[in-house]
Amino acid sequence: MYRSHVLVCGGTGCTSSHSEDIIKTLEEQIAEKGLADEIKVIKTGCFGLCAKGPIMIVYPEGCFYSEVKVDDIPEIVEEHLLKGRIVKRLLFDETVSTDTVKSLNQTAFYKKQKRLALRNCGVINPESIEEYIALDGYQALAKCLTTLKPTDVIQIIKDSGLRGRGGGGFPTGLKWEFTAKNDADQKYVVCNADEGDPGAFMDRSVLEGDPHCIVEAMAICGYAIGATEGYVYVRAEYPIAVSRLELAIKQANEQGLLGKNIFNSGFEFNLHVRLGAGAFVCGEETALMTSIEGNRGEPRPRPPYPAVKGLFGKPTTENNVETFANVPQIILHGAESFAAMGTERSKGTKVFALGGKIKNTGLVEIPMGTTLREIIEEIGGGIPNGKKFKAAQTGGPSGGCIPASLIDTQIDYDNLTAIGCMMGSGGLIVMDEDTCMVDIARYFLDFTVDESCGKCAPCRIGTKRMLEILNKITQGKASLEDLDKLQELAFYIKENSLCGLGQTAPNPVLATMKFFKDEYIAHVVDKKCPAGVCKALLNYYIDPKKCIGCTLCARACPVGAIAGSPKTVHVIDTKKCIKCGACMDACKKVKAVSKV
Amino acid sequence: MKTIEELNAIREKAKANMTVREDNEDLIRVIVGMATCGIAAGARPVLNGFVDEIARRKLNNIAVSQTGCIGMCQYEPIVEVIEKGKEKVTYVKMTADKVARIVSEHLVNGNVVTEYTVGAVAK
Numbered sequence: 001m002y003r004s005h006v007l008v009c010g011g012t013g014c015t016s017s018h019s020e021d022i023i024k025t026l027e028e029q030i031a032e033k034g035l036a037d038e039i040k041v042i043k044t045g046c047f048g049l050c051a052k053g054p055i056m057i058v059y060p061e062g063c064f065y066s067e068v069k070v071d072d073i074p075e076i077v078e079e080h081l082l083k084g085r086i087v088k089r090l091l092f093d094e095t096v097s098t099d100t101v102k103s104l105n106q107t108a109f110y111k112k113q114k115r116l117a118l119r120n121c122g123v124i125n126p127e128s129i130e131e132y133i134a135l136d137g138y139q140a141l142a143k144c145l146t147t148l149k150p151t152d153v154i155q156i157i158k159d160s161g162l163r164g165r166g167g168g169g170f171p172t173g174l175k176w177e178f179t180a181k182n183d184a185d186q187k188y189v190v191c192n193a194d195e196g197d198p199g200a201f202m203d204r205s206v207l208e209g210d211p212h213c214i215v216e217a218m219a220i221c222g223y224a225i226g227a228t229e230g231y232v233y234v235r236a237e238y239p240i241a242v243s244r245l246e247l248a249i250k251q252a253n254e255q256g257l258l259g260k261n262i263f264n265s266g267f268e269f270n271l272h273v274r275l276g277a278g279a280f281v282c283g284e285e286t287a288l289m290t291s292i293e294g295n296r297g298e299p300r301p302r303p304p305y306p307a308v309k310g311l312f313g314k315p316t317t318e319n320n321v322e323t324f325a326n327v328p329q330i331i332l333h334g335a336e337s338f339a340a341m342g343t344e345r346s347k348g349t350k351v352f353a354l355g356g357k358i359k360n361t362g363l364v365e366i367p368m369g370t371t372l373r374e375i376i377e378e379i380g381g382g383i384p385n386g387k388k389f390k391a392a393q394t395g396g397p398s399g400g401c402i403p404a405s406l407i408d409t410q411i412d413y414d415n416l417t418a419i420g421c422m423m424g425s426g427g428l429i430v431m432d433e434d435t436c437m438v439d440i441a442r443y444f445l446d447f448t449v450d451e452s453c454g455k456c457a458p459c460r461i462g463t464k465r466m467l468e469i470l471n472k473i474t475q476g477k478a479s480l481e482d483l484d485k486l487q488e489l490a491f492y493i494k495e496n497s498l499c500g501l502g503q504t505a506p507n508p509v510l511a512t513m514k515f516f517k518d519e520y521i522a523h524v525v526d527k528k529c530p531a532g533v534c535k536a537l538l539n540y541y542i543d544p545k546k547c548i549g550c551t552l553c554a555r556a557c558p559v560g561a562i563a564g565s566p567k568t569v570h571v572i573d574t575k576k577c578i579k580c581g582a583c584m585d586a587c588k589k590v591k592a593v594s595k596v
Numbered sequence: 597m598k599t600i601e602e603l604n605a606i607r608e609k610a611k612a613n614m615t616v617r618e619d620n621e622d623l624i625r626v627i628v629g630m631a632t633c634g635i636a637a638g639a640r641p642v643l644n645g646f647v648d649e650i651a652r653r654k655l656n657n658i659a660v661s662q663t664g665c666i667g668m669c670q671y672e673p674i675v676e677v678i679e680k681g682k683e684k685v686t687y688v689k690m691t692a693d694k695v696a697r698i699v700s701e702h703l704v705n706g707n708v709v710t711e712y713t714v715g716a717v718a719k
Contacts, residue, residue, distance in 0.1 A: 005614075
């Protein structure tokens with residue numbers, strides 16, 4: 001029996017800021033002080049507040065230490081673990097109010113969250129099947145196998161209103177039912193963990209923090225649709241997720257929770273891991289299955305849908321990681337308790353990877369129907385440096401943006417679709433007034449051009465042409481006619497592409513053109529970038545009234561574009577200038593340099 | 597795994613090892629003063645005594661934690677018992693031998709061991 005548990009985040013974010021070293025040092029120091037029998041160190045999955053990592057929680061006090069460094073460990077061990085004096089300077093700012101230490105759940109970041117898919121992330125040791133079982137793990141599978149018929153399981157999932165969390169929002173229960181109804185000698189369950197959107201990392205966090213819940217959910221799905229084999233397709237760039245998932249599968253096999261005759265029900269289920277090489281198109285279901293089969297990851301036309309002819313030509317159900325993460329909870333607590341959360345047509349919660357110009361970057365899980373304002377201003381802690389909120393980008397390269405005027409939109413599938421946006425897998429990138437919307441659209445198009453698999457012409461050639469026009473716009477070389485062409489191409493590509501990648505690739509352009517047309521016009525007509533991002537359209541200028549002739553800017557300039565001797569006004573030669581902004585940084589005190 | 601009973605057995609065993617992580621206001625909290633003065637006076641065996649005794653009796657409604665100097669160094673080791681809706685009880689000059697009695701009489705049956713409290717000792 002340990003009197004104290006120290007939980008250290010072992011997610012990718014915190015691992016990259018040396019949480020492994022912290023754990024090692026912590027264990028050494030604890031052993032040195034003779035506390036090894038009293039204090040247990042546990043490596044967990046992601047706590048969500050990645051901006052403040054590495055994160056450490058000490059129980060029973062529940063102290064939330066943030067931005068912990070290896071050098072801080074001796075103090076934590078000596079003061080807190082040995083003597084019981086909380087190291088206040090390391091506490092997460094918000095948990096320290098005047099004199100008392102607030103509970104984590106009362107901080108603004110966690111207060112409005114409802115952690116369902118992430119319920120075990122940052123709570124249990126993901127490498128221990130016992131800890132997962134302690135928090136009702138595998139109870140849902142046991143319930144299904146011993147008391148429910150496969151059709152009952154499907155009915156529960158249908159009643160819960162769960163919809164696919166990978167982006168499309170297709171009702172999960174229906175998907176299962178379609179596959180269940182197709183007779184075949186072999187069927188498959190596939191988990192899509194090929195999270196490819198730039199900025200999205202919720203699937204990774206679930207696999208890293210709670211891999212057993214995916215194992216359990218896939219077995220439940222297998223039972224419901226009549227499949228005995230399952231595949232998790234996870235990208236190889238997620239090494240921690242892969243190793244924890246493989247360990248989880250091994251442990252489940254040892255405990256007889258996978259394999260033959262689980263819970264004496266005669267049900268058999270085996271799980272395999274397949275690594276993806278990181279092609280964005282492999283997140284598309286038919287391309288993903290083609291890749292599992294060992295072929296080049298390219299999509300194929302649908303129908304036939306995977307429920308009829310999927311992996312290896314057999315009926316297959318494919319769901320996203322986060323969709324599966326909800327399943328055990330729905331089975332355990334009933335469809336009603338899940339359906340009680342969210343909006344009329346979008347039930348439950350959604351995990352978002354919050355990034356961009358926001359104070360608390362990290363992972364948040366909110367009930368459907370939470371407004372964008374609550375996410376940004378309350379949970380996210382607002383925009384840093386007193387800047388103004390301009391727009392939020394959702395759905396990555398397939399999605400659109402929500403402008404500041406629609407900040408009170410309730411986030412759910414249908415509301416986002418209505419404004420020409422998309423839930424997507426859950427990347428939420430916050431942008432402030434310094435972000436150029438044309439540049440954002442160009443960035444995402446650049447990504448899709450790279451990632452287009454090349455199988456169909458609209459996507460392969462069309463996106464390339466769109467990117468060329470966008471480049472012209474950001475360089476100030478476009479005409480108004482180009483804007484019309486851009487829009488026409490966008491609709492054409494949407495209508496005619498083979499798979500989801502091409503069908504959604506124009507979305508970032510269409511959405512920014514819809515809400516920020518004036519910015520496009522400014523680039524085309526006035527040859528100006530209002531946000532001061534597009535380099536070809538801006539010049540640096542030294543105000544002769546403010547310049548004190550200190551020579552700092554001239555010394556900082558890497559191309560010698562600034563002329564002037566000490567104590568005289570300096571001038572920038574705009575022909576030589578490469579617009580790197582070094583002069584503006586150098587002139588921080590006097591502020592004589594500005595963008596025009 | 598053949599039966600739910602097997603699964604439940606693992607669950608109960610693993611759960612008992614995780615109670616320390618519960619964030620529950622309804623728990624009875626046993627707080628041991630573990631500043632330099634407390635440790636010097638022998639607070640560590642007292643703390644471990646509570647942890648072991650509570651684990652042995654499988655009491656899952658009690659959280660044992662430590663705190664810094666309570667301020668009455670001459671009475672160390674000091675242990676405080678805080679229960680929601682009740683007045684705080686402070687035991688002083690604690691030893692490991694006194695632990696079992698406090699657990700059985702106070703924590704289990706709700707009868708404060710008056711003779712160990714600060715009121716009795718300080719007279």
